[in-house]
Amino acid sequence: MPELPEVQTVVDTLAPLAAGRKILCALHVRADMVQPNDADLPQRLAQRRITSVQRRAKRIVFTLDDRARFFIHLGMTGQLTIDPADAPLKNHTHLVLNLDGGKQLRFVDPRRFGAIVWMGLADHGRVGPEPLTLRPERLKRLLIRTSRAIKTALLDQTLIAGIGNIYADEALFLAGIHPERRACELTAADVMRLNRAIKLVLRRAIRAGGSSIRDYVDATGARGRFQERHRVYDRAGKPCAKCKTPVRRIVLGGRSTHFCPVCQPE
């Protein structure tokens, strides 16, 4: 569920409800969802005030009033919501924080690909630059170093942060670039168009509240609307929005990849 636009939407809806709140106590901390294993989360969170909720890459970063930080990664099926304390607890709830004001911050993740990561004062480690502020020269320098397919390179979080399977396909479609072209062989003009397409599709998706294919909801429980505007993702066999040629689906790097064979020539 969560690529950059979905994570940004969770942060945008969560921050007004959670920033400034005090964590009274932590309930339901599923230990094997917490990294590192020995981080005593209940102890470290109790009675701390949340000073901010921000996004970095696909991570939702909480900063506390002692300057320590932790982040939540939604994995594939994670939901991070603010709920009334008396709302029924969903299956696969791995973290519940009681906040002052009476509401709870809840993290639900059936597949458990997500995580709760205690950072302390550490930084984020190996994550690439944010695509919304990335300049084309920088993108070119990043791509020139790898001979992988451009689609695969876009999914590498150490190269560029935040792009996942949906928005990689959508950005390549908007840029008119075939997903199997080698990253290092893109021309300066290709990279320019790609950089613009990435920003355009991410901004549009954020404005639409993200893509809800299946599980994704924002912090208030609302679904996104951008799935209705996907041009190629999950549209195999359907007509291309530009030229009516059926969208093709191939597998690249183990991931479904959708593109228009006419608008995105080899």
Next chain:
DNA sequence: GTCCATGTTCTTTA
């Protein structure tokens, strides 16, 4: 029963 899924990380292969 089968296949597939918005992600990351570890292992294997070259």
Next chain:
DNA sequence: CTAAAGAACATGGA
């Protein structure tokens, strides 16, 4: 050593 490909993780829906 590096880069790239593939498997693994866990659950549920079609």
